[in-house]
Every structure is written in structure tokens, then in C-alpha cells.
Amino acid sequence: MVDIDWSTLGFAYSPTRSHIRYHWKDGAWDGGRLVNEDTITMSVAAGCLHYGQEAFEGLKVFRQKDGRVVAFRPDRNAERMQRTAVRTVMPPVPTEMFLEAIDRVVRDNIDYVPPYGTGCTMYVRPLLIGTGPQIGVAPAHEYDFLMMVMPMGDYYKGGIKPVRAIIFDDCDRAAPFGTGDIKIGGNYAASLLAHEKAHGMGFPVELYLDSATHTKVDEFATSNFVAIAKSGAYVTVKSRSVLPSVTNLSLQELSRDLGHAVEVRTVPYEELREFTEVGACGTAVVVTPVYEIVRGDEVIRIGSPDACGPRLQELHDRLQDIQFGRAPDPHGWCREIK
Ligand SMILES: Cc1ncc(COP(=O)(O)O)c(C=O)c1O
Known part of the structure; x- marks a missing residue:
């Protein structure tokens, strides 16, 4: 050992x-x-x-x-x-x-x-x-x-911690018909400078808007954007320049299993203040709640800085239970190493 x-x-x-x-x-x-x-x-x-x-x-x-x-x-x-x-x-x-x-x-x-x-x-x-x-x-x-x-390591040793995100209007990650929907090193090279700047300012994640108009949400630098609407729907972004996340796809399926509507659609920037929960999802963390989004002088507050919202917490726990074999795997997502 x-x-x-x-x-x-x-x-x-x-x-x-x-x-x-x-x-x-x-x-x-x-x-x-x-x-x-x-x-x-x-x-x-x-x-x-x-x-x-x-x-x-x-x-x-x-x-x-x-x-x-x-x-x-x-x-x-x-x-x-x-x-x-x-x-x-x-x-x-x-x-x-x-x-x-x-x-x-x-x-x-x-x-x-x-x-x-x-x-x-x-x-x-x-x-x-x-x-x-x-x-x-x-x-x-x-x-x-x-x-x-x-x-x-376990990303959330002390429990899930909500984070703040920042939007920079002087840096785009992916061109409208570029390579944002595939996984190449170049996409990450393009975001490293903004990433370092965000970290230096105390923001663990940056949120990118669509590069053509900066009016619609695309995704975070290394994770997809997910949100819970006031209607209770699970909302995520449909965009040509977003990486299709396996985690996001799984959370959508779990949401449907739980009887919640799933909306995969354009998310206008203006809608950010309407959501009850916002999160960044991906393999490393499953989901990181985002409680504040800063763009220039504008600060959008979404949830509590102290705790994950109930819906994202439930999805996080459900997915981890399947992954660690604590719950049945109805969709056959876990493939045993032979
Ligand atoms: C840009 C980007 N979006 C989304 C994701 C999340 O994808 P997945 O859930 O497949 O890890 C990642 C991580 O791979 C990523 O780098």
C-alpha cells in the first residue's frame, strides 16, 4: 500500500x-x-x-x-x-x-x-x-x-463553501464560432491572465459572458453555469461556446428524477439577479455555490455566503451518493474497473 x-x-x-x-x-x-x-x-x-x-x-x-x-x-x-x-x-x-x-x-x-x-x-x-x-x-x-x-483530496473538507465570482468586460474566453465547446489547452491559456487577476482580487472563479455582445451568460472558466429559478426550475446555458459538462448533464438528469423542470436556454445577464441559487459545476467539485457576482461597480447578491442553497446541496449530495455507491445507480453511470 x-x-x-x-x-x-x-x-x-x-x-x-x-x-x-x-x-x-x-x-x-x-x-x-x-x-x-x-x-x-x-x-x-x-x-x-x-x-x-x-x-x-x-x-x-x-x-x-x-x-x-x-x-x-x-x-x-x-x-x-x-x-x-x-x-x-x-x-x-x-x-x-x-x-x-x-x-x-x-x-x-x-x-x-x-x-x-x-x-x-x-x-x-x-x-x-x-x-x-x-x-x-x-x-x-x-x-x-x-x-x-x-x-x-476532498474538495470540501469543511463542508461546501459558497464563493464570489467576477466578470471582466475586457477579456473573452471563446469566440462565437471558436473552440469554447471543446476541451483544448488553448481555451485555458486564453483565460489564464483573467484567472490570475481574479485570484489576486480574491475571486476564485470568473464568469464569462458571450463574447459577441456581453449580454448573455456563457460559463465559468473551468465549470458550467447552473441556477435555480424562482419557479423551481433547474436552469443552465445553451450556447455554442460552452463546454458540454458531464456533471451538468448528470445534474439535469437528477433534477428530472426529482420532478423538477430543466431549462437549457439562453440566460440573459439581467436574469442573474432573479435566481434563488447559482452554482459552478464540474468534475472536480460537483457544484460550487456562487453567492455574489461582481461586474465593475455592480454587485449581484444571490444567496448566503455561509451555506449552499438547498437545491444545489441536494443535487451535490445525490450525485456523490451515486458516485461513492451509497445510493442505487439507476442510470448506470458508474462503470466498474475490470
Ligand atoms: C470550461 C469548462 N466548463 C465546464 C467544465 C465541467 O465539465 P465536466 O463536468 O465534464 O468536468 C470544465 C471542466 O472540465 C471546464 O473546463
């Missing part, structure tokens, strides 16, 4: 026994191999270094109450990575290969899957990169698909 203090684990990189790596050349993927070093050697002219041919994903593996080890909806991440690959002219990783990669790399690092009861999980980070040399602007001729795993 590895010697890890699960109580102090955060959300940070830590090397494990291995990652798995597949290589694509001449139109086909090889059979993949487990690699013990956490470094990579590639051409100085690799396509990912020069023209940003890089896609990634993020998902979690849970050790459940009965000891089973499961990945949460990995087929969804496989599909999203395939869409990203098509958009950035890289060879898509077939779903079967993606799932096989999870099985192999998690099995090889099984002692790094945190014990049930610690609140910790194993984070899985798939990465697809153009590694073939490419100096003229064009897709590379060779690619690597890597999947690394690392144990990750």
Missing part, C-alpha cells in the same frame, strides 16, 4: 506508478504500454508545441462503499474527446480504447485509489497530442494518447 496522508491531499499533480501511452502512426493506434517515468521525449518541432494540437479530459474514479472501484461516465469523456479531436484534426481515440486505457492504468495504480470514507478520489487526466514534427501549419503526422492518474 502506498504511504499517503489522505487528510492533507489537495488538487495537485502527484506522480503515481505509471501512466499509459498509445502512439498513432500511419493511420492506426498501437496497443499502448504502461510507462513508469512521468516524462516524455518528443521532437522539438512537435505539432502540439507549435500549433496547439492538444486535447485533454478530466474524470474521476471512486472507491465505493462496498469496495468496488468505478469510473464515472467515462464514455461521455471519450465522446467529448472525440469531438475535440475532430475539431483540431487529430485522430479520435475510439471509446473502446479509451475505456481500456482507464482499466489498465487504474489497475496498475490501484493502491493509489483512495480508500472509501476519506472523501478522496482518483483523478484521471487523458491527453491527446500531436507529437510528429510539423513546421508548416498543418496537422501533425504522429500522435500520442496518454492517460495519467493521481489521487485527489
Whole structure:
């Protein structure tokens, strides 16, 4: 067993026994191999270094109450990575290969899957990169698909903490017909400066409005926008430049299970002050309540700074209960590592 203090684990990189790596050349993927070093050697002219041919994903593996080890909806991440690959002219990783990669790399690092009861999980980070040399602007001729795993701490050790969000009107993340709906490093590079500025001002998250008009909500830098309307409906954003979040999709399905209406639609900025709860949702946190949104001199107050609203708390707990095997999994979202 590895010697890890699960109580102090955060959300940070830590090397494990291995990652798995597949290589694509001449139109086909090889059979993949487990690699013990956490470094990579590639051409100085690799396509990912020069023209940003890089896609990634993020998902979690849970050790459940009965000891089973499961990945949460990995087929969804496989599909999203395939869409990203098509958009950035890289060879898509077939779903079967993606799932096989999870099985192999998690099995090889099984002692790094945190014990049930610690609140910790194993984070899985798939990465697809153009590694073939490419100096003229064009897709590379060779690619690597890597999947690394690392144990990750319980994000909400002391209970869910609501946060403040900020909107900057001088920084956009994704162009209207750009790449906001796929998961490439470039989207995050585009938001890093605003992210650092927000952190420096004491805001853990930034909220982006649509870049064409700055009148509609898009999403947070690393998570989707969700809200509860006065009518009780679960509201989330429909936009061409938002990343389709697996967590958001799951929360929508859980909301319907609970008998609540789900609205996936345009959310005007002006509507922000109407919501009873607002949250940022994604794999790492499930949902972070947002109690205040600041834009220039304007401050929109939504909920309590001390506690998550009841509806988002319920959705958070329901999802975690399924993920950790404390409740039935009626939709078949948890896939056991074989
Ligand atoms: C921009 C962005 N939106 C939304 C999400 C949430 O997606 P998911 O729930 O699939 O983790 C993420 C995180 O992956 C993200 O980076």
C-alpha cells in the first residue's frame, strides 16, 4: 500500500506508478504500454508545441462503499474527446480504447485509489497530442494518447463553501464560432491572465459572458453555469461556446428524477439577479455555490455566503451518493474497473 496522508491531499499533480501511452502512426493506434517515468521525449518541432494540437479530459474514479472501484461516465469523456479531436484534426481515440486505457492504468495504480470514507478520489487526466514534427501549419503526422492518474483530496473538507465570482468586460474566453465547446489547452491559456487577476482580487472563479455582445451568460472558466429559478426550475446555458459538462448533464438528469423542470436556454445577464441559487459545476467539485457576482461597480447578491442553497446541496449530495455507491445507480453511470 502506498504511504499517503489522505487528510492533507489537495488538487495537485502527484506522480503515481505509471501512466499509459498509445502512439498513432500511419493511420492506426498501437496497443499502448504502461510507462513508469512521468516524462516524455518528443521532437522539438512537435505539432502540439507549435500549433496547439492538444486535447485533454478530466474524470474521476471512486472507491465505493462496498469496495468496488468505478469510473464515472467515462464514455461521455471519450465522446467529448472525440469531438475535440475532430475539431483540431487529430485522430479520435475510439471509446473502446479509451475505456481500456482507464482499466489498465487504474489497475496498475490501484493502491493509489483512495480508500472509501476519506472523501478522496482518483483523478484521471487523458491527453491527446500531436507529437510528429510539423513546421508548416498543418496537422501533425504522429500522435500520442496518454492517460495519467493521481489521487485527489476532498474538495470540501469543511463542508461546501459558497464563493464570489467576477466578470471582466475586457477579456473573452471563446469566440462565437471558436473552440469554447471543446476541451483544448488553448481555451485555458486564453483565460489564464483573467484567472490570475481574479485570484489576486480574491475571486476564485470568473464568469464569462458571450463574447459577441456581453449580454448573455456563457460559463465559468473551468465549470458550467447552473441556477435555480424562482419557479423551481433547474436552469443552465445553451450556447455554442460552452463546454458540454458531464456533471451538468448528470445534474439535469437528477433534477428530472426529482420532478423538477430543466431549462437549457439562453440566460440573459439581467436574469442573474432573479435566481434563488447559482452554482459552478464540474468534475472536480460537483457544484460550487456562487453567492455574489461582481461586474465593475455592480454587485449581484444571490444567496448566503455561509451555506449552499438547498437545491444545489441536494443535487451535490445525490450525485456523490451515486458516485461513492451509497445510493442505487439507476442510470448506470458508474462503470466498474475490470
Ligand atoms: C470550461 C469548462 N466548463 C465546464 C467544465 C465541467 O465539465 P465536466 O463536468 O465534464 O468536468 C470544465 C471542466 O472540465 C471546464 O473546463
